[in-house]
Amino acid sequence: MRAITYNRFGPAQDVLTLEDLPVPSAGPGEVLVRLVTSGVNPSDIRARAGGRPGVTKPPFPKIIPHSDGAGIIEAVGEGVQAQRIGERVWIWNGQWQRAFGTAADYIAVPSDQAVPLAEHVSFEEGAVLGIPGLTACHAVLGGGSVEDKLVLVSGGAGTVGNLAIQVAAASGARVLATARGEDGLKAAKDAGAEQVFDYSDDNLAEKILDWTGGKLVERIVEVEFGKNVETSTRIIAERGTIAAYGSAKDMTPVMPFYPLMFKAVTIDLVLVYILSASHRQEAIGNLTALLDRKALDFRISEVLELEDCAKAHDIIAAGDRAGSVVLKI
CATH class of the missing domain: 3.90.180.10 (Medium-chain alcohol dehydrogenases, catalytic domain)
Known part of the structure; x- marks a missing residue:
């Protein structure tokens, strides 16, 4: 061969x-x-x-x-x-x-x-479907239903981020996203995000909270954990989850531990290769169901x-x- x-x-x-x-x-x-x-x-x-x-x-x-x-x-x-x-x-x-x-x-x-x-x-x-599809499904749905929840997808023009927007929107969430450049912002919007913000904006947290009227985000799907952790800490809700599948721009991040702790935030580090058997079957089931509905582009x-x-x-x-x-x- x-x-x-x-x-x-x-x-x-x-x-x-x-x-x-x-x-x-x-x-x-x-x-x-x-x-x-x-x-x-x-x-x-x-x-x-x-x-x-x-x-x-x-x-x-x-x-x-x-x-x-x-x-x-x-x-x-x-x-x-x-x-x-x-x-x-x-x-x-x-x-x-x-x-x-x-x-x-x-x-x-x-x-x-x-x-x-x-x-x-x-x-x-x-x-x-293997790495991007399962990562998107687990990052969005690994903590359970997101129906009627406010979800932010970081890097919504990327392969995983774009799929994560679609997964969240098809699962009944209200979806916000970040991206950059005209094409990136459009790609995230087309995927189903209600509003897309420029991730390079120095006032990103304020812009997001102004748009939501002060409502905090219940789940963040994060491609750059270290670079964005300060913003994430400000906008995440109590008992919210940051599902991070990357931190390439800051591989040894420093966290604002107490602000996160006093919101009881869950940090879910997503590595799709080593999902437990039950989590993998759940992710495959969710992905299959979305494919059957023709909900993913x-x-x-x-x-x-x-x-x-x-x-x-x-x-x-x-x-x-x-x-x-x-x-x-």
Whole structure:
């Protein structure tokens, strides 16, 4: 099979290689998926570049990158029902703590990591469900219903943020968002936010509270926890939740502990790779229900060929995109 591989950290053009590898077999409890698409995420770029704290070399001698993807089950291992053969599926955690991910013709994964993909959902969209889709669903709904609650989504023009706006709006919340630039503000508004604020505004907290008439926000979905924690502290309601899935601009943030404590704020650090089994099933169930309702619009900015994987990584690293990047296999 064709596969993109790397065996050392470095720039995408230098370390990513297209090569031919044996087709894997489905072991006990596994399915073999013929991949149609592979989703490319910022975490894939950090992993390939050696950007994870404390990691000095790749954890395996050879790695096929990417955790997300979609395709068709071609074979099943012992203990998996043969009826799954031919099923359209999307993949989660394809390359999490494993050597071989989705940037290849085939992948063998535990059966529960291949989730049925409805016929009306494209394979390109299926490649966005693993990390972005589950992160958005858990960050919005991981604490229960948000119906009639006031939710703020930080970075509403980003892939996860844009989906989070849609998830919250479709779940009955009143949604506010932050973004920047004309296109970013419009993207967040189009996703379902009632009002969108410029996140670079020095008076952001005042602007939000002025718009709400002083009503505090009950849940914040946060992409930049450290950079925004002062604003979040001012606008969060008592017993509110900050569900943070990133803090890249301040990786060692200092928190206003007592102001947060005296509001009894819950800080939920969202890492979708290690969700508990119950939380993952809940997130998959919520995501599936939203897909069945056709409530989500996936913004895909680039669909590239497998051999253009390095270009896809560079597009993600540049940060100037209006949607997900997907490889067609």
